[in-house]
Amino acid sequence: MLEISWNILAFIVAISILVAIHEYGHFWVARRLGFKVLRFSIGFGRPLLRWRGKDADQVEYWISAIPLGGYVKMLDEREGEVPPEEAHRAFNRRPVWARIAVLAAGPGANFLFAIVAYWVMFVSGVDEITPYVGGVRADTVAAAAGLRSDDVIESVGGKPTETLDQALVAFFDELLSDGVIELAVVGADGDRRDVALDVSDRVSELTEPDALFDGLGIVIGPQVQPIVNRVVEGDPADLAGLRTGDRIVSIDDQRIAYFSDAERYISARPGEQVSLAVLRDNVVHEFQLNIGTGENSAGQTAGRIGIASPEYDRSSFADRLYTVRRSGPIDAIGVAVDETWQRTALSARFIGRMITGEVSLKSASGPIMIASYAGDFAQAGFNRFLQFLAMISISLGIVNLLPVPILDGGQIVMSAIEGIKGKPLSMRTAIIGQQIGLAMLIALMGVVFYNDITRLMGA
Secondary structure, rough: OHHHHHHHHHHHHHHHHHHHHHHHHHHHHHHOOOOEEEEEEEEEEEEEEEEEOOOOOEEEEEEEEEEEEEEEEEEEHOOOOOOHEEEEHHHHOOOOOHHHHHHHHHHHHHHHHHHHHHHHHHHEEEEEEOEEEEEOOOOHHHHOOOOOOOOOOEEEEOOOOOOOHHHHHHHHHHHHHEEEEEEEOOOOOEEEEEEEEOOOOOOHHHHOOOOOOHHHHEEEEOOOOOOOOOOOOHHHHHHOOOOOEEEEEOOOOOOOOHHHHHHHHOOOOOOOOEEEEEEEOEEEEEEEEEOOOEEEOOOOOEEEEEEEEEOOOOOHHHHHHHHEOOOOOOHHHHHHHHHHHHHHHHOOOOOEEHHHOOEEEEEEEHHHHHHHHHHHHHOOOOHHHOOOOOHHHHHHHHHHHHOOOOOOOHHHHHHHHHHHHOOOHHHHHHHHHHHHHHHHHHHHHHHHHHHHHHHHOOO
């Protein structure tokens, strides 16, 4: 319950910040272009806190009960009577270009915030994991292409990848381009090689959550051998007869190359019976185990048998596994803009490919998973939480620019059509557009909530 409460709190803080930034973009531009703003609200529903500004317009400021959005209410003849002397300041009376500017300012504020957040991160310095290949599974595309354990990925598609995060973005960029992921890697001996992974026929599969590296056969990070270092007394492994020093060879005839392979297989099968083969004194022994039930780090139900892995010596490869990403105040501006642009372009392509069916819909996350991520990033420190805010801010900006009538993007399209026609759209058309937009949003929320629930249940 403590973890859930923390996640909810982090989520509310994150959403409130990003909504305030988004709505302030609308608010700031509207005021400077002569629109009359009536209310600025963070959240929906009844106000928990409200006050009026001291300027001539006496704008209402609300903190509302439902912290899942916000709005800027402007004077508009379509929503009620407008005093004749203020009609020129009504939203529907302002020039089309000005309306479009106001509508675009919300998403624009989100992108600008992402740039500022990344700038702060890179100036202060961020501890990062390098794209270190801890292992390559046999009979996979990575193994066939010649990728090896202890390789460090230096670039993907010609783009330098100092960090695992950069590599992940570049992997998806290559995957969505032509499906051929071109890597430049350096081995532990300093040997530099080019590796090409052709997965052009597996785009949908590899864009499912957490499927990319596993589907390619790449194990990221240091790996330890599948040797039992400790057996918990009374747990399934102990009851079955496993001992310290046993080397796990296979589970249900599935070859085990690393201890993480055994962990993943067992974790996915709580309550099931498995056949586990180990090498002991150069002789293979087979055991039947009833997997126990516990929780993983995300609070999900997971299988466990009560064994621990050997410790590994981080100092032996620390220089290849960790790095600090830092830039000077001036250089960080360009780095932050580039980071924001790359993530924006990739997210836009993801959404476009989801619509066409080329990318798995399972990759879309909703409020439940975002809350979980918010809690994790908040616990990781200020810079990591900033990184999370930047990523969600970019997503919020892109989603709001979609040409869905109820969103900013849809209203921009409708305003542009009005400008081309030279007259406002009919009320009937506007209402139908809003109904279609609402139906599309409900359908989208249904998909992301389904994805969130299935992930939480481990399905």
